[in-house]
Amino acid sequence: MxxxxxxxxxxxxxxxxxxxxxxxxxxxxxxxxxxxxxxxxxxxxxxxxxxxxxxxxxxxxxxxxxxxxxxxxxxxxxxxxxxxxxxxxxxxxxxxxxxxxxxxxxxxxxxxxxxxxxxxxxxxxxGEFELLSVTQNEDPGEPLDSGRLTEVLVSKLTDEQLAVLETAYENGYFDIPRETSATELADELEIAQSTASERLRTAERTLLELIYGPRE
The missing domain is CATH 3.30.70 (Alpha-Beta Plaits)
Incomplete structure (x- = not known):
């Protein structure tokens, strides 16, 4: 590697x-x-x-x-x-x-x-080791298969949803504090702010459904 x-x-x-x-x-x-x-x-x-x-x-x-x-x-x-x-x-x-x-x-x-x-x-x-965090969990998780997640995500999201997620991430929208506003995000994508917000929420909901399953 x-x-x-x-x-x-x-x-x-x-x-x-x-x-x-x-x-x-x-x-x-x-x-x-x-x-x-x-x-x-x-x-x-x-x-x-x-x-x-x-x-x-x-x-x-x-x-x-x-x-x-x-x-x-x-x-x-x-x-x-x-x-x-x-x-x-x-x-x-x-x-x-x-x-x-x-x-x-x-x-x-x-x-x-x-x-x-x-x-x-x-x-x-x-020669070097840094412990970032420790958690106690009864479920050990799957060994070395998380890379499949990327493939699953891009197959579940539309091109527009991928675009808004990638642009938001690249411009620091998810950072704390945020480095860009929803208005600036929409301007970067050359779409209306309401459209950008809707695509972002839909993409986030899709990601959560992959983790937790659809809401009943």
Missing amino acids: AKLRRELDDVRSIELDNAFYVEDGTWIESLTVTSNAEFDPEAVVEEISGVSLFYDSEIPTASDDLEIRRLTILANESYPFILSLVLRQEAIPNRIVLQNDDFEAVVTTRDWDQFRAMADEVQETL
């Missing part, structure tokens, strides 16, 4: 959706790559030693300035590999994403002692 990141000039994030160990440090990996610019996966992968491309597909977006691709690769991961560190401690990897040159991982452990053992190994092998 780090090697792929270095080969891409304008990448936002690389998420490890799934991985299967083959042998001798070789893994089959499914990745979701989000970039601010178009890129040729085959050409990029050819520049990386020990990596070959099996398959790639583009996830449609409403923005001309955003490209999301899903790659399936065969990669020889040199030690230490973040996923192997998590699995060695028998923890469940729920999400692993590389963003801004930092790995962020969401994992589930049985108890605090197991978590400390994993954290200590990550600190020792990678």
Whole structure:
């Protein structure tokens, strides 16, 4: 993932959706790559030693300035590999994403002692570890499949809804405090404010329905 990141000039994030160990440090990996610019996966992968491309597909977006691709690769991961560190401690990897040159991982452990053992190994092998948050949950969640969420979302939202969500996000509409107003958002999209607000609410409702299910 780090090697792929270095080969891409304008990448936002690389998420490890799934991985299967083959042998001798070789893994089959499914990745979701989000970039601010178009890129040729085959050409990029050819520049990386020990990596070959099996398959790639583009996830449609409403923005001309955003490209999301899903790659399936065969990669020889040199030690230490973040996923192997998590699995060695028998923890469940729920999400692993590389963003801004930092790995962020969401994992589930049985108890605090197991978590400390994993954290200590990550600190020792990678040289740095920062705990962002801890929650107690009876449901451990699905291991490494959150990347499918992106594909599901874009298939459930219309192009207009995607456009208003992406524009709102890019312009800081969801930030605290907000960096742009509803009027400025509508001006950016060149639509009426009422239309922008309606599309935004509809898109947000669709996202919530995917999580909680339709209201009765």
